Amino acid sequence: MATVHFDRVTHRYSGAPAPAVDDLELEIDDGEFLVLVGPSGCGKSTSLRMLAGLVPVESGRILIDGRDVTGLPPQARDVAMVFQSYALYPNMTVAQNIGFALRDTGVDQAEAAVRVKEAAELLALENLLDRKPAKLSGGQRQRVAIGRAIVRRPQVFCMDDPLSHLDTELRVRTRAHIATSQKHLGTTTVYVTHDQVEAMTMGDRIAVLREGRLQQIAAPRELYGDPDNTFVAGFIGSPRMNLLDAPVRDGAAVLDNLRIPLPRSVQAGGRVVLGIRPESWEVTADPATGLTVTAQIQELGAESFVYGHATSEDWRSRTGNVVARVDRRFRIALGDPLHLHPKPDEIFFFDPETESRLR
């Protein structure tokens, strides 16, 4: 077990106009499950590969348990990597595939057998130890690949979007296997995913990256409830937070028929971006106090969302669609007007230029 420190780490691929990872400063606690999340191309894999020693560090340092490993080859780092695609040996059984990770490590056969059994139990593979990979599901194969990392008992697990090839149900189940095993083993883990739901359900903390730069690092609930900028606000949460550009007049943001007084601490210029989550709207009967939209309803069973199109010309150009969560019994005819009112305590304010949160 170990701490991990990305000490202002940068990497630029040759010929690229901008660094893939730019001045990344990140401290990961001993035993922590840290998720790196962000859209495709934001530098997640490059960060992970630098930690594993597969991509060189251009500037900055990487420390594992206080030891500078920046210039060390992968095998000298005591890091085990789990990749997106799992290359299992087709002629070996599950047990042999897992045990193979211990070749040339000095671990004797008896100890290897103990470790394979332990990993198999953790990953619910006990009954499959004699099977060949061709007779496993995608989720089972990925668990075998994770088993290989586990038996090595490394200081750090690096997982590069290991569930991205699985269908939804397998993803959810395999997620649970990974999270439980990690908690049981207490091994520091850096986990890359592009899926914010996966990040929210697995991470002790989540680091959000955008174009190679760290945007925010926080526990899932804090990231959702207290985003630092519009990027994090929009990325975490589904459907995404409504980000509505509004003029400020006499200390209040004006949103169609709504007047939203700015908190005294918020220093806004002529405009402000209002952040309102789908669940933070109330549907009102009063057109005079709401944002008037024509709505289309999407029923998902347990909950429903209305996608509203602003009726005022001015608002349509500013906001596009507005999404609001409504009671699942809520009914509305297609195209009927609806009046939305944000819950006053649940509105976020952002600077339209810097995109930073105004608090």
Ligand code: ADP
């Ligand atoms: P992510 O894992 O978030 O999808 P990556 O770390 O793979 O992002 O990529 C970050 C950026 O670096 C992207 O712009 C990508 O196109 C570029 N990149 C990744 N790998 C290479 C490579 N081997 N050579 C050149 N550019 C690369």
